[in-house]
Structure formats: C-alpha cells, structure tokens
Amino acid sequence: MAWAQPFWLIDGHNLLHTIGELRRLMSNDMVLAQECLLSRLAAVQGSTWCFFDGGPDGQAHSRHHDQSVVQVYAGASCADNAIIAWLQRYPQRRPATVITADRDLRLRARAQAAKVLDPIAFWRRHVPRNGASVDEPIVDQHRPLAEHEVEEWLRYFEADD
Numbered sequence: 197m198a199w200a201q202p203f204w205l206i207d208g209h210n211l212l213h214t215i216g217e218l219r220r221l222m223s224n225d226m227v228l229a230q231e232c233l234l235s236r237l238a239a240v241q242g243s244t245w246c247f248f249d250g251g252p253d254g255q256a257h258s259r260h261h262d263q264s265v266v267q268v269y270a271g272a273s274c275a276d277n278a279i280i281a282w283l284q285r286y287p288q289r290r291p292a293t294v295i296t297a298d299r300d301l302r303l304r305a306r307a308q309a310a311k312v313l314d315p316i317a318f319w320r321r322h323v324p325r326n327g328a329s330v331d332e333p334i335v336d337q338h339r340p341l342a343e344h345e346v347e348e349w350l351r352y353f354e355a356d357d
Contacts, residue, residue: 202242203289204318205279205310207296208233208267209248214297214315234261239324245282247275276301283308293318299353 212218212229222229230248237244244265251269256278258268270278279294283305286292294305295318302312 203292204240204242204244204322205282205292205294205305206237206244206246207275207279207294207298207301207315208246209275210296210298211315211319215319230267234265234267236323237265238262240264240322247278249275276304280304280308283310297353
C-alpha cells in the first residue's frame with residue numbers, strides 16, 4: 197500500500213552537522229538547534245520523523261513537535277538503529293525516504309526498501325526557507341582538505357551505486 201504523503205526519516209544529528217546555519221546554532225545550544233530544525237521541518241510536506249542519538253536521561257522516547265513532525269530519541273541505541281527499526285516496524289508506510297549522509301545507514305535503509313536522500317539535497321528541495329520557497333541552504337565553506345584527508349573521506353563515503 198502506498199501512502200499519499202511521503203515519510204521522511206531524518207538522521208537528526210547528521211542534518212544538524214551538515215547545514216551551516218544549524219551547525220552554528222548547535223555549537224552554542226544543542227536544544228535550540230534541534231528546536232530550530234524541528235520548526236523548519238514542520239513546513240515540509242509529508243510525515244517527518246527526526247531521529248537523534250541518546251535522549252534526556254539516556255531514555256528512548258518520542259514526542260510530537262507538531263502535527264507532521266515527530267522527534268525521536270534513540271535512548272541507549274543510536275539514531276541509525278532506531279531508523280532501521282522504524283522501517284522494519286512499518287513496512288506498509290511507503291514511500292519512506294531516509295535523510296542521511298552516513299554511508300552505512302544509506303545501505304541499511306535501501307535493504308529495507310527505503311529511498312535515501314543526501315541532507316543538503318533534502319534541505320534544498322523540501323525545506324521552505326522563512327515561510328517562502330525553498331532556497332539554498334547556508335553551508336559553511338571549509339578549508340581545503342589535505343590529500344590524506346580526501347583519501348580517507350573517499351574511502352569512507354565511497355560510491356554505493
């Protein structure tokens with residue numbers, strides 16, 4: 197059974213670290229950065245589940261941020277495992293798309309018949325900016341990487357065609 201609205205399963209910390217404006221907030225106040233992320237996700241079409249590692253007092257729990265966004269803390273587990281558990285628990289909820297840059301999670305999600313999307317691509321295509329149309333994310337410019345760093349990243353994120 198295909199649902200009319202998509203299900204977005206977001207690797208929350210991965211997205212926070214990827215989008216510059218959120219990363220800057222996170223460096224000062226993690227709770228504020230998460231709330232900002234969840235508020236922005238409220239404007240995304242579909243049902244959005246945002247997964248985070250850990251949680252208050254290390255306990256797994258979830259809460260509705262609004263009608264379309266659910267915030268999930270994985271507790272003693274990690275967000276990646278919680279996302280895969282969701283896909284296994286709700287195989288009828290499709291289309292489901294996992295938002296992450298994590299290569300291992302991308303492979304595991306595909307094995308559960310989920311689509312995957314890079315966080316920046318998701319942000320550009322689906323997250324309205326300031327209540328208006330979707331604009332480019334603010335992504336910080338980084339220093340040039342050393343050759344050994346490039347090789348390490350290429351090995352870690354090698355293409356999973």
